[in-house]
Amino acid sequence: MYEEAPSRSVPGAVVWRARGPGGPVLPDGCMDLLWIEGRLLVAGPDTGPHPAGEVPGRSFAGLRLAPGTAPALLGVPARALRDRRVELADLWPGPEVRRLTGRTARYADPCAGLEALARTRLDAAGPPDPLPTEVTARLRAGQPVAAIAAALGIGERRLHRRSLDAFGYGPRTLGRVLRLQRALALTRRGLAQAEVAYAAGYADQAHLAREVRALAGTTLGAWAAAQAPSGAPADPGPAGANSETWQPSGSRTTA
Structure with a gap:
């Protein structure tokens, strides 16, 4: 549960x-x-x-x-x-x-x-540092790292260093992680993998498959099947994931 x-x-x-x-x-x-x-x-x-x-x-x-x-x-x-x-x-x-x-x-x-x-x-x-929120929002919007650094008025190297302290990794890695989460959310909504790839911002379906394998250690189809209620078809339907199944989308699950 x-x-x-x-x-x-x-x-x-x-x-x-x-x-x-x-x-x-x-x-x-x-x-x-x-x-x-x-x-x-x-x-x-x-x-x-x-x-x-x-x-x-x-x-x-x-x-x-x-x-x-x-x-x-x-x-x-x-x-x-x-x-x-x-x-x-x-x-x-x-x-x-x-x-x-x-x-x-x-x-x-x-x-x-x-x-x-x-x-x-x-x-x-005290007051929060506004940079992490700004970087996260711009990455979610699909902006490239060079454009984000320019918009913030800092160099890419400095942005990378500050991202390591704020997020644990550089902005490019954070962008990949956020894009993965978009892909998983779209999959839960029942979109086909080609649609997921396009909507989440991947170059193509093969790019999506490589990134899911690299970051999640599985395929998108296998992940979707694991979310389905017991006895349901493997393809994700519009109803989404089983409410009795923990959703493996980050450190939110165990520890």
Whole structure:
């Protein structure tokens, strides 16, 4: 079982809950603050698929933070957490983490505890850096990296360095990850693969297939079949994915 909803107190974030082992975790450009059976963890930005059950547990709650927002909360550059799942105690002083763990445990809904923790940290960090939001929006719009750097008034090398700290990887990789997520969303809507390739901004269907294999470790057809309810046809229909199946679209699933 997996469910999610927009956060009511952390802009751009999503709260989610899950039970069971779930499915593989695919890159989405986000980072997650996690509560797993009394433990606080962080899931860093992914560059490829992560297997189900990478962090043991039966019950999970998470706050999925929009691309580029987690470093201000954590006080750690995203590049240091790329493709990692770490205990919060490995990043912050032990006494502080024990205090925050106890505070989160007092919430009937651990997602509310995660939101309170994140809101407090983000407020203390001061005004957010506008660059990650701008870069993400321009990449989602399909703008090339050179054009984004020019629009921001910085060189491509500087944009790359700042992206490493904000997102965990350079803007070209983030663009590929965001495009993958567009392709998966279009597939859930029932579009044929040729239509998905065109609408998501790939050169052609072969380009789509290569990118899905590189970033998701599977084919789009196999991924779509895994989303279908038990007994349903393998091709994705307009109804979308099974609400009882965790959606493997980033660190939102387990850890």
